[in-house]
Amino acid sequence: MRPEPVEGFRPAQPAEDVHGDVSVDRLALADELAGTAADGSTAVASADAAEYAMRLGDDALVLAQQLGMWIARAPELEEDVALGNIALDLIGHARSLLHYAGTASGRSEDDLAYWRDEPEFRNAWLFEQPNGDFGHTIARQLAASVYLFELYSRLVDSTDPTLAAIAAKSVKEVDYHRDHATQWVLRLAGGTEESRRRMLLAIADTWPYVDELFVDDALVERLAATGVAVLPSTLRPAFDAVIDEVFAEAVLERPTGRTAFIASGGGRAGSHTEHIGPLLAEMQVLARAHPGASW
Amino acid sequence: MTSPADLSVVDPELSVEEARFNDLIAADSRIEPRDWMPDAYRKTLIRQISQHANSEIIGMQPESNWITRAPSLKRKAILMAKVQDEAGHGLYLYSAAQTLGITREEMTEQLIAGKARYSSIFNYTTPTWADMGAIGWLVDGAAICNQVPLCRASYGPYGRAMVRICKEESFHQRQGFEILLELMQGTEAQREMAQDAVNRWYWPSLMMFGPPDDQSPNSAQSMAWNIKRFSNDELRQRFVGMLVPQAEVMGVTLPDPNLRFNEETGEYDMSEIDWTEFNEVLAGRGPANAERLRRRREAHEDGAWVREAAHEYARKQSERALAAAGAVA
Ligand SMILES: [Fe+2]
Ligand SMILES: [Fe+2]
Numbered sequence: 001m002r003p004e005p006v007e008g009f010r011p012a013q014p015a016e017d018v019h020g021d022v023s024v025d026r027l028a029l030a031d032e033l034a035g036t037a038a039d040g041s042t043a044v045a046s047a048d049a050a051e052y053a054m055r056l057g058d059d060a061l062v063l064a065q066q067l068g069m070w071i072a073r074a075p076e077l078e079e080d081v082a083l084g085n086i087a088l089d090l091i092g093h094a095r096s097l098l099h100y101a102g103t104a105s106g107r108s109e110d111d112l113a114y115w116r117d118e119p120e121f122r123n124a125w126l127f128e129q130p131n132g133d134f135g136h137t138i139a140r141q142l143a144a145s146v147y148l149f150e151l152y153s154r155l156v157d158s159t160d161p162t163l164a165a166i167a168a169k170s171v172k173e174v175d176y177h178r179d180h181a182t183q184w185v186l187r188l189a190g191g192t193e194e195s196r197r198r199m200l201l202a203i204a205d206t207w208p209y210v211d212e213l214f215v216d217d218a219l220v221e222r223l224a225a226t227g228v229a230v231l232p233s234t235l236r237p238a239f240d241a242v243i244d245e246v247f248a249e250a251v252l253e254r255p256t257g258r259t260a261f262i263a264s265g266g267g268r269a270g271s272h273t274e275h276i277g278p279l280l281a282e283m284q285v286l287a288r289a290h291p292g293a294s295w
Numbered sequence: 296m297t298s299p300a301d302l303s304v305v306d307p308e309l310s311v312e313e314a315r316f317n318d319l320i321a322a323d324s325r326i327e328p329r330d331w332m333p334d335a336y337r338k339t340l341i342r343q344i345s346q347h348a349n350s351e352i353i354g355m356q357p358e359s360n361w362i363t364r365a366p367s368l369k370r371k372a373i374l375m376a377k378v379q380d381e382a383g384h385g386l387y388l389y390s391a392a393q394t395l396g397i398t399r400e401e402m403t404e405q406l407i408a409g410k411a412r413y414s415s416i417f418n419y420t421t422p423t424w425a426d427m428g429a430i431g432w433l434v435d436g437a438a439i440c441n442q443v444p445l446c447r448a449s450y451g452p453y454g455r456a457m458v459r460i461c462k463e464e465s466f467h468q469r470q471g472f473e474i475l476l477e478l479m480q481g482t483e484a485q486r487e488m489a490q491d492a493v494n495r496w497y498w499p500s501l502m503m504f505g506p507p508d509d510q511s512p513n514s515a516q517s518m519a520w521n522i523k524r525f526s527n528d529e530l531r532q533r534f535v536g537m538l539v540p541q542a543e544v545m546g547v548t549l550p551d552p553n554l555r556f557n558e559e560t561g562e563y564d565m566s567e568i569d570w571t572e573f574n575e576v577l578a579g580r581g582p583a584n585a586e587r588l589r590r591r592r593e594a595h596e597d598g599a600w601v602r603e604a605a606h607e608y609a610r611k612q613s614e615r616a617l618a619a620a621g622a623v624a
Contacts, residue, residue: 084378191604282364
């Protein structure tokens with residue numbers, strides 16, 4: 001998709017006329033989607049690759065939706081900006097991934113985001129866990145961004161060129177997200193007694209959702225065999241190593257034992273926790289009130 | 296040593312610093328933080344810049360209201376970027392105000408205590424998606440007309456902050472225009488939504504330029520100091536001149552039956568502005584005054600433990616660094 005010029009929009013007068021040192025920018029409103037060719041076209045995904053892209057796209061979308069709620073509510077203005085940046089990056093990833101996923105079934109990114117119901121969403125449970133206090137958001141950010149970084153750093157070598165291109169763009173951004181989360185874990189764990197108490201609680205509440213990220217199933221096994229996908233289980237050692245390093249510096253222990261992910265199949269199979277229902281209802285309400293409308 | 300000839304050119308009432316300040320203003324040069332400046336100039340700037348910063352920060356709220364419900368992913372991304380820009384504007388302006396000797400904590404305290412002003416426009420509510428279009432087109436549009444001349448404000452840090460801000464505001468106005476244009480080209484319900492939002496935001500946006508020139512007591516001094524460059528009415532005229540052709544392109548009607556270009560005066564004739572509502576909102580009785588302040592206070596208080604943690608962590612880190620340096624020495 002390319003930005004279309006808006007006809008009829010013009011600044012009131014040439015910038016030089018009154019203002020001297022400012023010109024009115026003509027900025028592109030829509031970023032080009034990663035993984036599309038120069039003419040805006042995207043390769044058509046196989047059914048398996050589409051399902052895989054939908055998993056990754058839903059992870060990014062659901063997390064972005066939650067982080068967006070912090071804007072104008074963050075503990076300081078710098079965090080309104082930082083969390084907003086992270087949410088924006090994730091929306092960009094979601095758009096590229098869902099756009100690609102939709103090519104297999106003739107659906108757009110918005111068809112997928114706004115017109116699927118809860119059981120059709122494929123995100124892992126971690127991403128739909130609520131913001132909680134800032135500590136919970138940071139704990140979720142740490143697990144999510146370390147996982148996404150390991151994933152995208154390997155997916156850049158995917159035999160599927162579209163996925164490889166999306167991963168190449170995303171990996172640099174999630175590297176920043178990882179750094180942001182790490183800095184805050186250190187500050188909260190090493191700050192005041194109160195912040196340390198909250199950080200410990202947040203990690204204990206969040207970690208049961210980590211195991212699900214690394215579960216292999218038939219789909220990823222098929223895709224990994226042809227080099228399209230990364231087998232989630234292979235990411236675990238690197239994930240744990242990074243987390244251990246952060247936790248060592250923050251004097252925290254990695255929780256073990258409890259896992260929320262059980263035989264239901266989890267988010268990848270369309271089974272979700274109770275949090276996603278209200279989240280989707282809010283996200284989709286306006287679009288669904290105007291079927292067929294464009295915005 | 297000073298010769299009698301030198302003395303004769305200096306007004307004996309004027310200090311050397313004050314004469315230099317006047318010269319800088321007369322030459323339309325920048326005043327910088329270390330330069331001497333009259334107290335009243337400093338106070339005027341602190342008031343104006345902190346009000347402006349507060350407006351950016353409170354202004355995030357009416358639009359953040361729609362981030363979670365934006366009707367397409369592209370619109371969601373653009374809206375997030377916009378609200379995030381406003382936080383950035385708040386930060387640039389706080390920095391500019393800080394160079395005048397007020398702290399960010401003081402400005403924040405004044406804001407959440409309800410003692411500091413912010414632009415009344417943000418006390419209106421955003422019941423529909425079309426409000427995202429109307430705010431961008433009209434509110435950011437009015438802000439641009441007000442602010443672009445401030446890029447040349449005599450106080451250097453303020454002028455430079457405004458250059459960065461204005462570049463982003465022009466993008467905001469354009470995205471607002473695009474939202475409305477898309478709605479006007481959409482379904483009947485979408486067109487109604489767009490027109491309704493324009494009806495609600497048009498007059499409040501005209502009021503953003505402040506009272507008519509003959510009732511604006513502070514303007515003259517600000518213009519003499521090169522803080523303000525154009526009068527309220529001049530800016531309002533310029534704004535309407537910008538809106539009219541754009542409204543035509545979109546097919547929205549500006550809700551003023553008397554609005555027309557007067558060939559003789561070269562200006563737009565328009566209906567008398569009804570200031571009663573504006574004064575009500577200004578006096579704190581707008582649709583969302585209490586809500587905006589409550590929300591800001593809540594965010595500030597909920598975040599206190601996080602800011603304290605960051606502060607404490609930084610303190611411990613520098614203590615450790617000092618101890619390490621001591622051990623080496
Ligand atoms: Fe702004
Ligand atoms: Fe703006």
